[in-house]
């Protein structure tokens with residue numbers, strides 16, 4: 001593929017090839033000198049029109065560890081603030097001849113819009129409510145590191161599903177890898193066409209969490225809730241916040257994930273986020289090696305040889 005727009009375009013064997021490449025890069029992270037010359041002379045533009053800590057930094061770190069030149073563009077410092085269209089911005093960036101553009105944008109479909117118009121690889125780093133493929137890949141890679149095969153494992157995705165590109169991409173990928181997926185959240189934060197999703201839906205968290213192997217807590221996307229459905233935070237934390245009592249109902253080895261940024265005390269008990277069951281920082285570490293694998297595979301088109 002030229003572009004990575006969502007995990008739906010990847011076959012299971014392509015996902016495994018990404019994991020295998022990420023696993024090889026993981027060995028480098030143990031070394032005192034972590035940089036290799038693999039992508040020397042290649043360049044990647046990080047075009048983030050929405051805020052990001054983890055995704056942007058880990059793409060930057062990933063690119064630099066592979067000796068690619070990385071260039072950052074944020075909305076606040078770009079001519080998008082002067083009214084330049086996404087198309088003109090993209091064509092301008094393309095004229096600088098990068099090998100790849102990593103884009104995060106508030107519009108669902110923004111990554112595809114660019115991919116259809118640009119010759120270089122486009123990697124979707126999150127578009128509106130639609131997709132966040134690199135997050136789903138790093139989440140499943142983290143679980144793959146823990147469990148090996150995901151087949152037959154049960155993962156609960158908890159919280160604000162309606163506004164979550166992380167949930168959408170994770171459901172697709174977890175199912176592709178053979179895991180069972182449960183969804184739980186308040187009715188107002190579930191997407192309208194949930195009956196077409198390959199998931200089991202719960203409204204009661206104590207029921208949803210019974211026997212699960214992993215819980216993925218999601219952030220309340222307050223910035224996307226302009227439709228008057230904003231829940232009362234204390235009520236939300238009481239009903240849908242993952243607490244110590246819920247973990248006791250899950251598999252004793254339950255793994256806890258969160259894509260970040262965390263609202264401690266809202267969607268997850270603060271203490272729980274720091275326990276041995278929590279893989280939250282492992283997810284961040286996986287983010288670097290999975291993005292190294294993606295930059296390597298997409299910028300050299302290794303999968304197509």
Ligand code: CP
Pocket residue numbers: 051052053054055056126135259260261
């Ligand atoms: N998980 C995630 O996408 O985090 P950032 O918004 O900090 O990149």
